Amino acid sequence: MAVTESAVVPVGAPGESEGARDTGAGAAERARAAHEGILRRQSARESAARTYARALPIVPVRARGLTIEGADGRRYLDCLSGAGTLALGHNHPVVLEAVRKVLDSGAPLHVLDLATPVKDAFTTELFRTLPPRFAERARVQFCGPAGTDAVEAAFKLVRAATGRTGMLAFAGAYHGMTAGALEASGGATDVRVARLPYPQDYRCPFGVGGDRGAELGARWTESLLDDTKSGVPLPAGMILEPVQGEGGVIPAPDGWTRRMRAITEARSIPLIVDEVQTGVGRTGAFWAVEHSGITPDVMVLSKAIGGSLPLAVVVYRDDLDVWEPGAHAGTFRGNQLAMAAGAATLAYVREHGLAERAATVGARILERLRSLAAEFPIVGDVRGRGLMIGLELVDPEGPLPSNCDGLDPERPASGGAASEDSASVGSGSGGLASGGPGIGGPRPAAPELAAAVQRECLRRGLIVELGGRRSSVVRLLPPLTISDEQTSAVLDRLADAVSAVSSTAREELRVGGDGTRRGGAPL
Numbered sequence: 001m002a003v004t005e006s007a008v009v010p011v012g013a014p015g016e017s018e019g020a021r022d023t024g025a026g027a028a029e030r031a032r033a034a035h036e037g038i039l040r041r042q043s044a045r046e047s048a049a050r051t052y053a054r055a056l057p058i059v060p061v062r063a064r065g066l067t068i069e070g071a072d073g074r075r076y077l078d079c080l081s082g083a084g085t086l087a088l089g090h091n092h093p094v095v096l097e098a099v100r101k102v103l104d105s106g107a108p109l110h111v112l113d114l115a116t117p118v119k120d121a122f123t124t125e126l127f128r129t130l131p132p133r134f135a136e137r138a139r140v141q142f143c144g145p146a147g148t149d150a151v152e153a154a155f156k157l158v159r160a161a162t163g164r165t166g167m168l169a170f171a172g173a174y175h176g177m178t179a180g181a182l183e184a185s186g187g188a189t190d191v192r193v194a195r196l197p198y199p200q201d202y203r204c205p206f207g208v209g210g211d212r213g214a215e216l217g218a219r220w221t222e223s224l225l226d227d228t229k230s231g232v233p234l235p236a237g238m239i240l241e242p243v244q245g246e247g248g249v250i251p252a253p254d255g256w257t258r259r260m261r262a263i264t265e266a267r268s269i270p271l272i273v274d275e276v277q278t279g280v281g282r283t284g285a286f287w288a289v290e291h292s293g294i295t296p297d298v299m300v301l302s303k304a305i306g307g308s309l310p311l312a313v314v315v316y317r318d319d320l321d322v323w324e325p326g327a328h329a330g331t332f333r334g335n336q337l338a339m340a341a342g343a344a345t346l347a348y349v350r351e352h353g354l355a356e357r358a359a360t361v362g363a364r365i366l367e368r369l370r371s372l373a374a375e376f377p378i379v380g381d382v383r384g385r386g387l388m389i390g391l392e393l394v395d396p397e398g399p400l401p402s403n404c405d406g407l408d409p410e411r412p413a414s415g416g417a418a419s420e421d422s423a424s425v426g427s428g429s430g431g432l433a434s435g436g437p438g439i440g441g442p443r444p445a446a447p448e449l450a451a452a453v454q455r456e457c458l459r460r461g462l463i464v465e466l467g468g469r470r471s472s473v474v475r476l477l478p479p480l481t482i483s484d485e486q487t488s489a490v491l492d493r494l495a496d497a498v499s500a501v502s503s504t505a506r507e508e509l510r511v512g513g514d515g516t517r518r519g520g521a522p523l
Contacts, residue, residue, distance in 0.1 A: 059072070066482055084388070085303040095308060101340065122340070131290055137319075141153055145312055160327065175239060196217070202381040237269060237298070280305060300314055307340075380392045391498075445468070453474050
């Protein structure tokens with residue numbers, strides 16, 4: 001039985017009771033002033049590249065589990081979870097205990113790549129969780145403390161092992177912010193990477209979705225690799241995400257993932273699976289590759305493996321280990337506190353069956369959100385896997401896509417049945433991608449409505465992220481420890497936010513900017 005949080009509201013500071021807090025008007029005013037001052041100084045001092053701070057103007061001062069308390073005294077349910085980093089939520093007791101144990105032991109905190117008991121314990125627990133066929137021949141390289149460095153290391157590794165240079169990646173991908181990782185991501189502008197279509201139902205690049213869309217994408221990949229005039233020489237590797245997170249929460253069909261494995265294996269192309277966000281139980285399996293049953297050549301891991309602290313590794317098949325000493329290094333690759341926190345997190349998720357719970361809770365959330373989509377036309381699609389969930393906001397009055405006449409009339413409407421090879425087989429697999437937009441095709445993405453939903457969520461004490469091609473997808477990434485009570489609270493607040501935005505959007509459609517009703521009738 002999984003151990004989850006039982007309360008919607010947070011626990012205060014250690015030893016502090018609710019009644020002991022200064023709740024007078026003066027204290028509240030001082031808290032608001034401190035909150036606003038910190039935000040002003042951040043805006044004045046920090047880079048224009050800051051992102052989350054713009055949409056989420058909060059100043060966290062306390063946190064426990066799902067809940068954050070701001071400097072102004074407001075409390076929030078956090079469904080951002082450090083962009084998926086906090087598998088156990090904020091300040092989980094097992095994580096704090098592991099960190100304190102290292103701090104109290106007198107152990108060195110900085111050791112480069114030297115062996116330590118803490119590192120040995122982390123590596124042992126990591127290998128215990130890996131898919132068995134992969135683990136039996138695995139090697140691990142500790143990288144700089146961010147997932148993007150592990151991606152860079154994976155690229156260097158397969159290039160060294162194959163003697164080739166090119167890479168295959170997918171439209172909509174996100175692999176990090178350093179140069180090589182950006183080249184393989186969907187927003188790249190100057191690339192040395194061949195881009196392939198990623199399967200999706202709602203906005204299928206071939207206009208068909210489902211099994212047929214995934215099959216066309218696979219055939220395109222084979223043609224690109226086998227056509228001597230395609231302009232794409234045999235690459236050093238292929239990198240894919242089992243669920244595109246920043247790309248809009250798009251789960252890859254399991255059958256398509258197996259097909260990519262077969263295509264790469266037949267051509268001796270190392271397959272790199274980016275599990276930076278999907279790993280450690282997030283999708284309803286400990287590692288998302290377990291849904292399809294494939295054995296990749298390389299796995300890139302970060303975020304949750306550090307138990308909320310910076311840590312990144314690349315794990316790979318032993319025959320790829322052709323690096324010379326120092327071929328990939330990093331000053332902070334020996335982060336002892338992160339390894340202790342990570343080992344505790346990995347063990348807790350494994351021992352308490354939190355991956356399985358993510359599948360169960362995720363299915364419940366998707367079911368509720370499907371009913372929300374049926375009620376509000378601004379919700380174009382609901383999709384996800386486990387506790388990696390997205391709602392795509394659309395303009396219900398916008399034009400249909402130009403290729404909508406090519407859509408297969410036999411395709412199910414949104415939320416309908418899908419093939420068993422798809423990540424959309426439903427609650428039994430802990431995942432769902434809608435059966436597609438149905439006849440007529442998807443409406444235009446509505447990033448302004450998604451931003452409005454995010455704002456309304458924040459007003460109601462719920463933190464959510466935006467993603468997708470046009471930032472039109474509201475994303476939910478709650479900790480795996482979320483309780484049933486908290487799940488209901490999250491869904492109620494999100495539904496209320498969507499309802500508010502839908503009402504406002506209807507009114508704006510009804511009333512023109514000149515104060516007349518649609519059709520020209522005066523108010």
